[in-house]
Amino acid sequence: MMSKKSDSDNSIAKLIQQKALDLGYEKCGIIPVEMMAGYEEKFHERTQKVPESQPFYQNQQRLIRFQEDFDWAKSIVVLVKRYSKYHIPESLRGHIAKHYLTDSRINENTKEFQSSTALEQYMKELGLRTETNRKFGIVGVRWAALQAGLGMIRRNNFFYTESGSYISLEAFLTDCEMELIEKPNLPPCPPNCNRCMKACSTASLSDAYTMNPLRCISFLTTFGGRDLPNEPLASDFGDWIYGCDMCQDACPMNHNKWTGQNEFPGLSELEPYLTMENILEMDEDFYRQNIQPKFFYLSPDELWKWQVNVLNFMDNRYEDHFAPAIIKAQKSNYEQVRKMAGLISTKHGLHT
Ligand code: SF4
Ligand code: SF4
Known part of the structure; x- marks a missing residue:
C-alpha cells in the first residue's frame, strides 16, 4: 500500500x-x-x-x-x-x-x-x-x-x-515519497509493421518484443565478443564493428528524428583514429588512454577485439585495398588477430 x-x-x-x-x-x-x-x-x-x-x-x-x-x-x-x-x-x-x-x-x-x-x-x-x-x-x-x-x-x-x-x-x-507521472501520447506500432525484425540480420530480434541478446551484434561486437573466427553469425554483422543500430534505423517512428545539429565533445578529433585501417594499427597505450574510456564495453586489454571486429568487416565487405592491412595483421602481437587475419587471407587468396 x-x-x-x-x-x-x-x-x-x-x-x-x-x-x-x-x-x-x-x-x-x-x-x-x-x-x-x-x-x-x-x-x-x-x-x-x-x-x-x-x-x-x-x-x-x-x-x-x-x-x-x-x-x-x-x-x-x-x-x-x-x-x-x-x-x-x-x-x-x-x-x-x-x-x-x-x-x-x-x-x-x-x-x-x-x-x-x-x-x-x-x-x-x-x-x-x-x-x-x-x-x-x-x-x-x-x-x-x-x-x-x-x-x-x-x-x-x-x-x-x-x-x-x-x-x-x-x-x-x-528517500522522499514523491510521484510525478505523465501521460504519453504516442501512436502504437502500425499493425503489420515488422521492419525492425526484418532489419535484424542475425535474427536476434526474432519476433515482436522477443530478442536473444546472445545473437545481437551489439553484444557480439562488445562484451560478448569472444571467438569471432568461430562465430557463425560473424558474416551477418555486415559493416558493424562496435554495436548496431539496424533495428532502430529501420523504424518508421524514428524517421526524421535524428537532427544532428550539435558537435559531440571530442568526436571529430577522435574520428581519424577510428578508421578501419587505423584501428588495426592502433597503439595499445593510445587505445587505453583515448578509446577505451569512451567505449568502455571493451576493457583496457581488449584492443584485439576491436581489431578482430575490423578484420571481420574487411572480410564481410572485402575490397582489394584492404589486402595490405589484412596481410600486416597476420604479424600482430595478438594471437586472435593473427588467427583472424590468417583465415581471411586464405579465404581471399592473400599472400605475405
Ligand atoms: S541491435 Fe542489431 S543485432 Fe541487435 S537486435 Fe537490433 S538489429 Fe538485431
Ligand atoms: S519498426 Fe518500429 S514501428 Fe515497426 S514494429 Fe518495429 S518498433 Fe514498431
Missing part, C-alpha cells in the same frame, strides 16, 4: 522536474519504488521466452533487488536525454552504434554528464538522499520510464518518446 504523499513532497517533485528540464533533459518523471513491482515478472518473462539468454541476464538480477541494497529508497526520478542532436561523422556511420559514439554516461566533458551531477547536487541541496549508477543503471530503467509515463516500449524493445528511440534513460533513487 502506497503511503500518502504530502503537498510539500509533491512540490519537491515539481522542483526536481523543473530543474531537470532547465538542465536540458527532455523529460523527467518520478515514481514510488512500489511501482517497480511488475519488473521482476517482466524480467523473467524475457528469459522464459529465450531460455538461452539466462546467463546474459544473470548479472542484472541486482536491478530487481535494488531495494535490498537501498532499503531507504522511496521514489525513483527517471530522466530522458536525447542523443539524436549530435552530428555523427560520415566515416563512422553504420560502423559504430550512435549511442556509443555519443555516450555521455561517464564522459565528464559532456553537457549531459554535467547536468546529471548538477541535478544530483540539487536534490542533495533539497535535503534528499540519492543514489545512482551512471554506467550500468540502478533499476530496470525502461520499466521505470514506462511507469512514469515518459513514453512506450516498441516491438524492437527500445524505449520511445516523441523524439523516437535515440534517447537514453537515467534514474536516481531518492
Whole structure:
C-alpha cells in the first residue's frame, strides 16, 4: 500500500522536474519504488521466452533487488536525454552504434554528464538522499520510464518518446515519497509493421518484443565478443564493428528524428583514429588512454577485439585495398588477430 504523499513532497517533485528540464533533459518523471513491482515478472518473462539468454541476464538480477541494497529508497526520478542532436561523422556511420559514439554516461566533458551531477547536487541541496549508477543503471530503467509515463516500449524493445528511440534513460533513487507521472501520447506500432525484425540480420530480434541478446551484434561486437573466427553469425554483422543500430534505423517512428545539429565533445578529433585501417594499427597505450574510456564495453586489454571486429568487416565487405592491412595483421602481437587475419587471407587468396 502506497503511503500518502504530502503537498510539500509533491512540490519537491515539481522542483526536481523543473530543474531537470532547465538542465536540458527532455523529460523527467518520478515514481514510488512500489511501482517497480511488475519488473521482476517482466524480467523473467524475457528469459522464459529465450531460455538461452539466462546467463546474459544473470548479472542484472541486482536491478530487481535494488531495494535490498537501498532499503531507504522511496521514489525513483527517471530522466530522458536525447542523443539524436549530435552530428555523427560520415566515416563512422553504420560502423559504430550512435549511442556509443555519443555516450555521455561517464564522459565528464559532456553537457549531459554535467547536468546529471548538477541535478544530483540539487536534490542533495533539497535535503534528499540519492543514489545512482551512471554506467550500468540502478533499476530496470525502461520499466521505470514506462511507469512514469515518459513514453512506450516498441516491438524492437527500445524505449520511445516523441523524439523516437535515440534517447537514453537515467534514474536516481531518492528517500522522499514523491510521484510525478505523465501521460504519453504516442501512436502504437502500425499493425503489420515488422521492419525492425526484418532489419535484424542475425535474427536476434526474432519476433515482436522477443530478442536473444546472445545473437545481437551489439553484444557480439562488445562484451560478448569472444571467438569471432568461430562465430557463425560473424558474416551477418555486415559493416558493424562496435554495436548496431539496424533495428532502430529501420523504424518508421524514428524517421526524421535524428537532427544532428550539435558537435559531440571530442568526436571529430577522435574520428581519424577510428578508421578501419587505423584501428588495426592502433597503439595499445593510445587505445587505453583515448578509446577505451569512451567505449568502455571493451576493457583496457581488449584492443584485439576491436581489431578482430575490423578484420571481420574487411572480410564481410572485402575490397582489394584492404589486402595490405589484412596481410600486416597476420604479424600482430595478438594471437586472435593473427588467427583472424590468417583465415581471411586464405579465404581471399592473400599472400605475405
Ligand atoms: S541491435 Fe542489431 S543485432 Fe541487435 S537486435 Fe537490433 S538489429 Fe538485431
Ligand atoms: S519498426 Fe515497426 S514494429 Fe518495429 S518498433 Fe518500429 S514501428 Fe514498431
